[in-house]
Amino acid sequence: MKIVIDIENEEPLFSQLIAQIKLAVQTNALSPGAPLPSIRQLANDLEINSKTVAKAYKLLERDKIIVTKGYRGTFVHADAKSNSATDLNAWTHEILAEATGKLRAAGVTDSEIRIAFQACMNNQNKQNIGD
Known part of the structure; x- marks a missing residue:
C-alpha cells in the first residue's frame, strides 16, 4: 500500500491519511489482520509530524478500522471493510x-x-x- 500526502491540499493531513487507509481496506489492498507501520515509522516515511499520524490512528481505531495490540503493533481490524463504510x-x-x-x-x-x-x-x- 502506497500512501501519498499532499501538503498543498486543503484537507487536513490526518484526514488524507484516514481516507487512504479506508480506501485501501475497501479495495482489499489491506486485508484484515495486515500489519500497519508504527506511528513513528509512518511519520518518518511521509515526512510529517508523528502527532498527525497518531491522531489518524486514534480515529481509525475508534472507528474499528485498525486495532492496536500494545507493543505487538497496529493491524487492520477484522471488520474493517464493513466498518469503513461508516463516516x-x-x-x-x-x-x-x-x-x-x-x-x-x-x-x-x-x-x-x-x-x-x-x-x-x-x-x-x-x-x-x-x-
Whole structure:
C-alpha cells in the first residue's frame, strides 16, 4: 500500500491519511489482520509530524478500522471493510446541520447557537472528567 500526502491540499493531513487507509481496506489492498507501520515509522516515511499520524490512528481505531495490540503493533481490524463504510464525520455534520436549521427556523441567532454549543461541549467535558 502506497500512501501519498499532499501538503498543498486543503484537507487536513490526518484526514488524507484516514481516507487512504479506508480506501485501501475497501479495495482489499489491506486485508484484515495486515500489519500497519508504527506511528513513528509512518511519520518518518511521509515526512510529517508523528502527532498527525497518531491522531489518524486514534480515529481509525475508534472507528474499528485498525486495532492496536500494545507493543505487538497496529493491524487492520477484522471488520474493517464493513466498518469503513461508516463516516462519523459526515453523520455528525448531518445531525448538526439539521439541529442548526431547526434553531435558525425558530429565530435563534448564529451567535446564540455557537454560545449554546460551546456551553454544551463544556458541560459534556466536565461530566466526562467527573466519571
